[in-house]
Amino acid sequence: DRTCPFFRIADLFVGETTCDGKKKAWEILAKDAPMYIMDxxxxxxxxxxxxxxxxxxxxxxxxxxxxxxxxxVEAVREIExxxxxxxxxxxxxxxLNEFGYHGNHITVVNATEVISNDESPVRAVxxxxxxxIVVGMNMLKxxxxxxxxxxxxxxxxxxxxxxxLG
Numbered sequence: 001d002r003t004c005p006f007f008r009i010a011d012l013f014v015g016e017t018t019c020d021g022k023k024k025a026w027e028i029l030a031k032d033a034p035m036y037i038m039d040x041x042x043x044x045x046x047x048x049x050x051x052x053x054x055x056x057x058x059x060x061x062x063x064x065x066x067x068x069x070x071x072x073v074e075a076v077r078e079i080e081x082x083x084x085x086x087x088x089x090x091x092x093x094x095x096l097n098e099f100g101y102h103g104n105h106i107t108v109v110n111a112t113e114v115i116s117n118d119e120s121p122v123r124a125v126x127x128x129x130x131x132x133i134v135v136g137m138n139m140l141k142x143x144x145x146x147x148x149x150x151x152x153x154x155x156x157x158x159x160x161x162x163x164x165l166g
Contacts, residue, residue, distance in 0.1 A: 056085045057086060069085065086110075119153075
């Protein structure tokens with residue numbers, strides 16, 4: 001058997017549909033473990049060419065929110081897209097000021113809870129409705145953004161993706 005050993009120990013697979021070859025690979029892999037497919041268009045549409053609205057989990061990661069805010073401030077100097085940072089609004093606004101940002105391409109959405117790495121992801125997503133991950137995923141689902149990025153709880157992101165985004 002020349003199968004990659006990682007495939008044999010995987011509990012589930014997550015794939016995307018950017019080409020027909022990948023679609024076929026996911027069909028084959030789905031025989032070994034549950035497969036979750038992200039339907040990503042294969043060609044650019046008019047909306048894809050316009051400005052994006054990027055949603056960031058301001059509370060995710062070891063150095064949040066400072067590292068997240070710093071990255072957002074650097075990004076708006078390079079791109080013309082809008083960025084939304086979700087998390088402790090007072091702390092994020094204070095950090096934006098510390099980095100000298102006073103523009104209009106970064107907005108802040110308050111979220112009063114955080115999903116940590118040492119709690120059950122499913123339970124956290126279901127109970128912490130005002131966490132930065134749940135608020136961000138719901139904004140994405142409601143079309144209030146084009147992408148959600150988080151350095152927070154990987155389990156929380158996976159659970160949120162499955163339960164909130166489908």
